[in-house]
Amino acid sequence: MAGHNTKKDAGNPILKRLLSSNLTWSVVALIVLIVICTIFDHGFLSLSWNENTGGLAGPLITMLQESARYLMIATGMTLVISTSGIDLSVGSVMAVAGAAAMQFLVSGLNVWLAILLSLLVGLVLGCINGALVSMLGLQPFITTLIMMLAGRGLAKVITAGQNTDAGSVAGSEPLRWMANGFILGIPANFVIAIIIVCLVGLLCRKTAMGMMIESVGINQEASRMTGIKPKKILFLVYAVSGLLAAIAGLFATASVMRVDVVKTGQDLEMYAILAVVIGGTSLLGGKFSLSGSAIGAVLIAMIRKTIITLGIDSAATPAFFAVVVIVICVMQAPKIHSLSAEIKRKRALKSEAKAVTA
Amino acid sequence: MTSASTTAVKKTAKKSRRLDAQMIPTIAAVVIFILMLVMGQALFGTYTRLGFFSSLFIDHAYLIILAVAMTLPVLTGGINLSVGAIVAITAVVGVKMTMAGIPAPIAMIVMILIGMAFGLLAGVLIEEFNMQPFIATLATMFLARGIASIISTDSLVLPEDNNFDWVSAEIKIIDNPKISNDLSFNMGVVIAVLVVIFGYILLHKTRTGRTIYAIGGSRSSAELMGLPVKRTQYLIYFISTTLAAVASIVYTANIGSAKNTVGTGWELDAVAAVVIGGTIVTGGFGYVLGSVVGALVRSIIDPLTSDFGVPAEWTTIVVGLMILVFVVLQRVVSAVGKKE
Numbered sequence: 001m002a003g004h005n006t007k008k009d010a011g012n013p014i015l016k017r018l019l020s021s022n023l024t025w026s027v028v029a030l031i032v033l034i035v036i037c038t039i040f041d042h043g044f045l046s047l048s049w050n051e052n053t054g055g056l057a058g059p060l061i062t063m064l065q066e067s068a069r070y071l072m073i074a075t076g077m078t079l080v081i082s083t084s085g086i087d088l089s090v091g092s093v094m095a096v097a098g099a100a101a102m103q104f105l106v107s108g109l110n111v112w113l114a115i116l117l118s119l120l121v122g123l124v125l126g127c128i129n130g131a132l133v134s135m136l137g138l139q140p141f142i143t144t145l146i147m148m149l150a151g152r153g154l155a156k157v158i159t160a161g162q163n164t165d166a167g168s169v170a171g172s173e174p175l176r177w178m179a180n181g182f183i184l185g186i187p188a189n190f191v192i193a194i195i196i197v198c199l200v201g202l203l204c205r206k207t208a209m210g211m212m213i214e215s216v217g218i219n220q221e222a223s224r225m226t227g228i229k230p231k232k233i234l235f236l237v238y239a240v241s242g243l244l245a246a247i248a249g250l251f252a253t254a255s256v257m258r259v260d261v262v263k264t265g266q267d268l269e270m271y272a273i274l275a276v277v278i279g280g281t282s283l284l285g286g287k288f289s290l291s292g293s294a295i296g297a298v299l300i301a302m303i304r305k306t307i308i309t310l311g312i313d314s315a316a317t318p319a320f321f322a323v324v325v326i327v328i329c330v331m332q333a334p335k336i337h338s339l340s341a342e343i344k345r346k347r348a349l350k351s352e353a354k355a356v357t358a
Numbered sequence: 359m360t361s362a363s364t365t366a367v368k369k370t371a372k373k374s375r376r377l378d379a380q381m382i383p384t385i386a387a388v389v390i391f392i393l394m395l396v397m398g399q400a401l402f403g404t405y406t407r408l409g410f411f412s413s414l415f416i417d418h419a420y421l422i423i424l425a426v427a428m429t430l431p432v433l434t435g436g437i438n439l440s441v442g443a444i445v446a447i448t449a450v451v452g453v454k455m456t457m458a459g460i461p462a463p464i465a466m467i468v469m470i471l472i473g474m475a476f477g478l479l480a481g482v483l484i485e486e487f488n489m490q491p492f493i494a495t496l497a498t499m500f501l502a503r504g505i506a507s508i509i510s511t512d513s514l515v516l517p518e519d520n521n522f523d524w525v526s527a528e529i530k531i532i533d534n535p536k537i538s539n540d541l542s543f544n545m546g547v548v549i550a551v552l553v554v555i556f557g558y559i560l561l562h563k564t565r566t567g568r569t570i571y572a573i574g575g576s577r578s579s580a581e582l583m584g585l586p587v588k589r590t591q592y593l594i595y596f597i598s599t600t601l602a603a604v605a606s607i608v609y610t611a612n613i614g615s616a617k618n619t620v621g622t623g624w625e626l627d628a629v630a631a632v633v634i635g636g637t638i639v640t641g642g643f644g645y646v647l648g649s650v651v652g653a654l655v656r657s658i659i660d661p662l663t664s665d666f667g668v669p670a671e672w673t674t675i676v677v678g679l680m681i682l683v684f685v686v687l688q689r690v691v692s693a694v695g696k697k698e
Contacts, residue, residue, distance in 0.1 A: 086492075132682075139639050141437075141492075142629075142685050149626060150678030156671030261671075270496060283490050315511050315618065319504020325497045329489050336487075 126242015
């Protein structure tokens with residue numbers, strides 16, 4: 001009897017850790033969605049080699065291609081949220097960066113210069129957010145809401161209200177490759193996104209940066225007392241978020257070489273927040289998981305792919321997402337945790353009682 | 359004795375000045391509204407016409423209702439992002455029902471009920487599952503918008519002789535022979551005024567209102583004082599979302615059609631109105647009447663920008679900058695208040 005118990009205890013910790021990790025549930029959800037898609041469309045997992053593009057082709061690959069932009073904005077959003085802030089402007093910054101890049105290309109600018117300048121535009125918008133939040137002490141929610149409104153307007157001003165199309169501009173291959181190309185058969189934008197996520201992760205976890213960001217999120221005043229400069233950290237996270245959103249904007253527009261000033265990046269701030277929440281980062285700040293957000297971002301792309309594969313009307317997408325958010329948040333709620341703990345406790349009591357009677 | 363009375367006087371004097379300081383954003387909003395009117399009148403000469411006021415109120419009655427709806431959660435430091443989507447789903451359902459020959463009063467009741475259901479859902483998510491108001495109402499926003507899109511993505515037009523007319527039928531008070539100079543209103547405006555009065559009484563004359571301000575000041579303190587925080591939170595999101603359904607009735611009756619994309623971005627307009635009106639976004643301070651002024655400022659931007667020939671794409675930038683100015687003003691005022 002005793003031996004049996006110890007055996008069980010020894011087997012439990014790994015399983016327990018796996019079960020309690022948000023990461024595990026995200027991966028499980030990802031696998032479930034892939035299985036569902038495969039059932040509906042037997043060719044879902046099939047991969048083929050496309051000679052023309054020099055890369056793999058298949059439904060999963062297009063999913064990865066789409067996930068690159070979510071990876072970028074989710075990474076920026078993770079850092080911002082862990083300082084107990086929020087960046088609602090990522091979608092609009094994407095549109096501005098995309099509009100700038102397309103407009104620069106159409107006006108005959110060198111492609112590398114166009115990429116650089118549009119990234120700079122995103123960085124500047126992020127810096128404005130950062131300056132307003134850190135120096136003026138404005139609420140992140142309101143500050144980035146303003147940037148969300150103004151940024152959408154700015155994108156329209158840049159293109160004079162047109163949906164600028166740079167598809168016919170010669171010499172834009174590097175930008176096209178960024179969105180549609182392949183590295184060793186894997187979508188280039190996905191590889192770039194993963195590299196950037198890893199870089200940010202290294203910067204946060206191999207240096208004290210991540211801890212500083214978290215401490216600002218827990219208590220700004222206390223972190224200042226311990227010698228961290230919260231204002232600098234706040235400025236930095238918003239600037240990084242702006243820059244990453246600009247990269248996402250390039251991914252989104254370069255895949256079709258056309259910016260849609262209304263639709264580019266629309267609702268993407270919501271997807272980014274969703275990816276972060278799925279990844280287990282607390283919206284209250286003070287704790288973040290970049291790998292969780294990364295999986296969350298891929299999961300978002302997978303959900304969208306599932307909707308398309310299942311042939312659900314695209315109009316229903318928001319409702320589908322809402323159900324996912326509600327389910328995930330309800331699962332994470334303390335009430336559910338205490339409820340399951342309660343059930344476990346009762347079970348343990350019962351078995352104990354049984355043991356006693358036996 | 360004398361010293362005590364003087365300190366008391368000093369205290370009240372200080373208190374009243376402090377209150378004044380916190381009212382500056384609201385006063386600024388009123389001043390800006392008047393300045394915009396004067397500027398419009400000086401440049402275009404149509405801004406003091408009775409007809410202008412009539413259409414300003416008739417066209418933006420829905421925004422005034424939404425501003426009141428948004429004031430409640432913002433006062434507690436929360437937010438209700440679902441108002442725009444609630445307008446969409448209730449409008450689509452209401453018009454669809456009327457098209458199917460269901461009498462308008464029943465359609466309206468169903469619209470209100472849908473609003474109530476979503477408000478209750480938001481309340482449950484926030485209070486029972488500890489979701490942040492931001493995320494909870496984001497979820498209900500997606501849900502409402504998605505269901506509206508599933509029901510129909512077409513532009514639905516109210517049939518002729520529908521009984522929505524009584525809301526939008528214009529009632530003329532002063533019938534001016536000159537064109538566009540009639541002073542008129544419709545039931546939509548009356549409903550908006552009633553909603554404002556309701557909001558004013560709720561916030562300033564009832565215990566619930568006092569609890570709302572207390573939650574905004576500090577939720578844990580309010581709980582420790584034994585105030586019914588949970589019930590009040592339920593009530594806030596319930597009322598807020600139901601008012602969005604009321605706004606939907608007014609708006610739908612006015613324009614006579616509905617689409618699943620109606621109300622996109624209105625939550626931002628409502629937040630803008632609330633912030634311009636002097637409500638502090640961290641909660642605990644603000645007025646319903648301030649939000650009404652904010653809604654009017656937001657409304658008058660539309661005719662101004664079109665008269666100035668500002669390209670439509672600049673409108674959002676102007677609105678964004680205006681909110682920024684007001685938020686910075688609030689920040690400065692509160693910083694000055696703290697120093698004193």
